[in-house]
Amino acid sequence: MASPVLPWKTKIILTILSAVTGTVRRPNGTINHRLLKFLEVKAPANNKPVRGVKTSDVTVNANRNLWFCLFTPTETSKGDVIPLPVVIFFHDGGFSLLTTDSKGYDEVCRQFAIKFQAFIVSVNYCLTPEHQISVTIR
Incomplete structure (x- = not known):
């Protein structure tokens, strides 16, 4: 093959x-x-629509640097005001590389917002191995 x-x-x-x-x-x-x-190339949040999507950063817990970027489509396929679904996006990188505001993930989430006509919530989180989590299995 x-x-x-x-x-x-x-x-x-x-x-x-x-x-x-x-x-x-x-x-x-x-x-x-x-x-x-x-x-790393960053893409800051932009309240002005870029290719039909605006973005905003929302802080969940400033002490833990926990936040997400909300991607909001500004153009719907029907032109009507309709309720949109929410899609949660966890960026790749093996939980050790890159962040939510990386340029590549910004592009992907913008495409998702338009294609799926949905709010995209791109979650930022602490990266390993510097932020290790202990798990005890009983």
Whole structure:
């Protein structure tokens, strides 16, 4: 069976991401988040619609840096005011890389908001391994 053919843009992006993740990972497995923040492209919240979606950051708990970005479609497919569903989006990154306001996740959530005609709640959370959670199984 032949491997799927990836577009050249996708191959370039994956190569760059692989280089960045290799650069920010320390020998002990932790992530150099200061260096990652320097390399990461951010997309700040914007109350003015961009491609039919406006965004706003909502703080849940400032002490824990717990917040989410709300993506609100400003154009509905029917043009009517209708109740919209809510979709909760947890960004990828293995719970150790990137944040909700990363440019790539901003693009994905904007596309979801338009395609699904829904509010998208993109949750930010503490990253591992610096913020470890202890679990006891009895």
